Amino acid sequence: MGVQSEVEHEGFNNMILRKGCENLGYPVETVPRNAPSDHYCGWCCFGCKDGRKKGTSETWLVDLVESGNGAILPACEALRVITDESNGKKRAIGVAFAFYTPFGREIGIVESDVTVAAAGAICTPALLKRSGLKNPNIGKNLHIHPVVMAWGYFPDSPSPDAWPAAEKRSYEGGIITTMSRIIANFETSGYGTVIQTPMLHPGLFSVLMPWISGTDMKNRMVKFSRTAHIFALARDKGSGKITSETNISYKLEDSDQENLSKGLEKVMRILAAAGAEEIGTQHTRGRVLKVKQASEEEFERFVKEESLRPLQKLSGPIGSAHQMGSCRMGVDPKTSAVNPKGEIWEVDGLFLADSSVFPTALGVNPMVTIQAIAYCTAQSVLEVLGQKKSNI
Structure with a gap:
């Protein structure tokens, strides 16, 4: 599978996660993955175009066909x-x-x-x-690894001091090269959240962003390539039931909501600490905080209010990672x-x-x-x- 932990050029989202954690003193680590150190694809969610991400289609299934003992x-x-x-x-x-x-x-x-x-x-x-x-x-x-996300906007200033560099784009780079276990609770209960970054292309980005108005959505899409997303993924105690592929029920337990809320709070702090000009969540109200214009009190109030909104009422999208x-x-x-x-x-x-x-x-x-x-x-x-x- 070619698993290794080196990264030659980190992608936009992962750079921001790493820098935000380092600036806050949060633990952050490089994730071992089944791709070479210079893999900068960004499109592997649609199928790795050059086959350098060693998924099962490039490893076990190839072995099967070449053995002559099976067919696909x-x-x-x-x-x-x-x-x-x-x-x-x-x-x-x-x-x-x-x-x-x-x-x-x-x-x-x-x-x-x-x-x-x-x-x-x-x-x-x-x-x-x-x-x-x-x-x-x-x-x-059924468990679903529930996920909530926050976003941060990093303008592509023409200044040579711009960070991330002006040529960096949110849809490029290796998949999940960085993560934080700041509230994973691996050494205690084993139930918490890990903080990582998604691959988010225009279709999914537009679905997740709240609809406020046509003008607002257009402005959001214009900023897409410099908008970083970071997610909190919970190890869920809540469970669901599958009757058929189209009949699925799931209940988010209170402890899972609490862990996701804590994760969302950390994510917003990480984005701000990395230098985001604006931050927000996918809540239907679509609130945006202009970080560099906000006072410390305004920042703390925004983070608290956005992270503590009840998730069970579906006032914003909750993803399922796995x-x-x-x-x-x-x-x-x-x-x-x-x-x-x-x-x-x-x-x-x-x-x-x-x-x-x-x-x-x-x-x-x-x-x-x-x-x-x-x-x-x-x-x-x-x-x-x-x-x-x-x-x-």
Whole structure:
């Protein structure tokens, strides 16, 4: 995966996060990531254009194809897991899927000795429900890594002393090269928020910014390329339920709201300390503070009022960074959907290998954990296949 921690040229948002933390004395660190030190893409959320970010499409899936032991069928939709029942116990024997040809929608079937579902924490439980599975834990315990953001505007002054440098743009640079654990609580409760930066391009930027008027939105968009965003991501105790891909419920617990509010307060202070001319949040009121014109009292009042607004009332957007836990792993079918090997309790030969099996929310980005679980689940699959082979 090429994981390393060096950064040759840090992007706009991460520079601001780092400087703001340093000026405030907050802990700040460089994030290890699966990209080279000179990776300055900024567009990897749409697919890394040069393939230098070593995601699964550039690593594990390439290994699969080159091994000759597998094939990738693009543009397919898994409809249901096919099962067979013998002596009162179900066994997975394949998957039915839909694909499209010039003649329309077709249905195909892949038969298998072992079936692995990895459609993600939203779609995996929906697939299992469509397949007739009845375990009540399927779809429950959903965690979403709730996220709130604040923004800061840094004019691109023609002065050579301008910071960040005039050529820096908010949509460029490496992904999450910097983070702060100032209120992560990793050493105590384990539940808090980490502070990082998003990739925000014009479409998402315009959706998140509150609508005040057409003129205001145009002014915001004109400032887009020099507007930094920093987010607070909470390890959530609250949980939700998935009935289908389009029927999802989630409740934000009071403790999660408190952690997000504390995180939002820190984010606004970081932006101001880094030198922002204006700061604000995505709250529907669209308040803006001109930092350099504000008194200390006005600044403190603004930060307090904006960070303490109730989030449960949806007065501003709350993002979901990562979804997990909707088919939790455990040792008892009464409280979990899969056993410690990743196999579904009620269907032999059906394994899950994605974030849906997490027993709780993680405190950080789950990418490496997902890959580690998939690797361990693969060992369980090999064990089952080995037993089948020895029984022949």
